[in-house]
Amino acid sequence: MTIHKAFYKQFMxxxxxxxxxxxxxxxxxxxxHWFNLDVYKQISDLSFLLIYPVFSGxxxxxxxxxPGLILGFIGGAMVSFLGESGxxxxxxxxxxxxxxxxxxxxxxxxxxxxxKGILPVFIYPVLGVFMIIWLFMGLEYVIPPINx
Numbered sequence: 001m002t003i004h005k006a007f008y009k010q011f012m013x014x015x016x017x018x019x020x021x022x023x024x025x026x027x028x029x030x031x032x033h034w035f036n037l038d039v040y041k042q043i044s045d046l047s048f049l050l051i052y053p054v055f056s057g058x059x060x061x062x063x064x065x066x067p068g069l070i071l072g073f074i075g076g077a078m079v080s081f082l083g084e085s086g087x088x089x090x091x092x093x094x095x096x097x098x099x100x101x102x103x104x105x106x107x108x109x110x111x112x113x114x115x116k117g118i119l120p121v122f123i124y125p126v127l128g129v130f131m132i133i134w135l136f137m138g139l140e141y142v143i144p145p146i147n148x
Contacts, residue, residue, distance in 0.1 A: 007095075009062065010059055010062040010063050010095070010098065011059065011091070013058050013059060013061070013062030014054075014055045014056070014057075014058035014059035014062065014091075014094055015055070016058075017054050017055065017058040018051045018054055018055045018058075021047045021048070021050055021051050021054060022047075022048075022051065024043070024044075024047045025043075025044045025045075025047035025048040025051075026044075028040045028041075028043040028044040028047065029041070029044040032044060049080055049081075050080075051080070051090075052076040052077070052079045052080040052086075052087070052089075052090040053072075053073045053074075053076035053077040053079075053080055053090075054073075054076065055076060055087075055090050055091070055094060056072040056073065056075050056076030056079070056090045056091075056093045056094035056097060057069045057070070057072035057073035057076055057094070057097075058072070058094070059072060059091070059094030059095055059097075059098060060072030060075075060094050060095075060097035060098035060101065061098070062098065063095070063097075063098025063099060063101070063102060064097075064098045064099070064101035064102045064105070066120065067101045067104075067120040067124040067125065067128075068097050068098040068100075068101040068102075070125050071097040071098075071100065071101060071124070071125060071128040071129065071132060072093065072094050072097040072098065074125075074129055074132065075090075075093035075094070075096070075097050075132040075135075075136065076090050076093060076094065078093075078132070078133070078136045079093060079136070079139075082136075083136065083139070083140050084140065084143075084144040084147070085136075085139045085140055085143035085144060085147070086143070086147055088143050088146070088147070089136070089139045089140070089143050092135070092139060092143075093132060093135060093136065093139070096132065096135055097128065097132060100128055100131055100132070101124055101128060104119075104123070104124050104127065104128065105124075108123065
């Protein structure tokens with residue numbers, strides 16, 4: 001598989017998971033306008049708020065399985081709750097999370113066998129979140145002016 005096809009497949013892995021969230025958000029926003037019930041607005045807002053974490057997490061999952069999923073969720077949540085880099089920031093963080101975990105797997109390959117169980121549940125997420133924080137801060141400096 002070429003690099004272009006691999007990137008496309010990983011992108012589409014993330015995109016297919018956010019389509020139902022966008023549909024639910026749109027339907028419940030429309031229901032809110034019809035019936036003016038606050039619960040419909042809250043469900044709509046919640047589903048729209050989850051789009052970036054699910055998108056980033058799904059891309060990272062497509063690249064590096066479960067350890068990438070968690071790192072992508074956290075990075076996407078930072079974009080959704082703390083940032084202004086939007087879809088592009090979530091996309092970059094998703095790919096960075098997945099490939100960062102892949103890099104960690106290569107780096108920590110020589111770790112002693114009896115301690116390899118701690119890598120995906122402690123080392124990868126903690127080190128990864130520190131690195132994703134730095135990436136997030138850089139993206140928040142660069143991407144919002146581009147989005148304007």
